Amino acid sequence: MSRTILDLMINGERHEILIEPHWTLLHVLRKVIGMTGTKENCLEAECGVCTVLLDGKSVNSCILLAMQASGCHVTTIEGIGDPEHLHPLQTAFIEAGAVQCGYCIPGMILTAKSYLEENPGYIPTRDEVREALAGTLCRCTGYRKIIDAVVLAAERMAAAGVR
Template sequence: MGSDDQGNNDVGRSGFTRRGFIQIMGTGAVSASLAGAAIAARSKPVPPEKVMDAENTVKISLHVNGAQHAVLVESRWTLLYVLREAFGMTGTKEGCSRGECGACTVLIDGIPRYACMTLAVEAEGRRITTLEGLMSGEQLGPVQNAFLEEDAYQCGYCTPGQIMAVEGLLRKNPTPSLDEIRIGVSGNLCRCGAYTHIFRAAQKAADLKKR
């Protein structure tokens, strides 16, 4: 969330418009829930056999925010690169690109992981959730609203990753203690040092999700 968001007076529990969100959500949102259910039914999704030459692109299908997206990828492209550069989903941020900051955190099968350390082809057959996927139409999700209400950021660059880490934590543990929250976001750095507010936002998000 950048400065434009913080300048918006109409923020709060009711949520607000995130520009550019609609252009991402265009394709295939309807067929998505069916595909999601089929994948969830398998206890341990094992991806299909695959062979890719170096530097040639191969068509794969990624299940992102409830929709199947076909995309041409090189074997060396990370999930982070494909989300941002191929799908235009810039909610997921590139920070260190070496698994040490957490700005690129997404959920894979509901579990937080670093998109910078994940090859796109390795995410085939998995359910990927990005920051954009936490919204319902124009409405922010509960974790996003909690971060706004608790002012849980300064520059905002780490915020999408923090929100995804908290979302993943609450899906697994809806009523975390402060210690569990601290561990839950311990894979996400905030150089502004907004940690106290982030912990508070996580607690508020747990409350908001229960409503």
């Protein structure tokens, strides 16, 4: 199969890679670039653990062809904070005890980030957060602590004017 050069902007860094046209963004992130924070599970856009941000909007990277991300800014969990400067969502997830096995957490955090950025300064209700996260499944929790974490982050982000 013929390969194509793809120019991707991931977490603010340019990556020029040789790909096959059928490769998904998930495959490129994990297997080609080595960013394993984005998780692989259903490969059918049913569970949300592969969520990344494409120009700030949450997408399932398991069904998005890598070529479709050309010219866009891709943000993975590795791109929203570092150990010394966590994103408010990361801090809230830790403080609320929302992290259990951690498998779904990158997708949850990025989905929540996209939702909160679409509604800057707004503090959502628990039901609104539940609806916003509906496409990302967690096998370990009853979602209560995850929802607590998103509301806590929204409150802090609104108070600080952070996006």
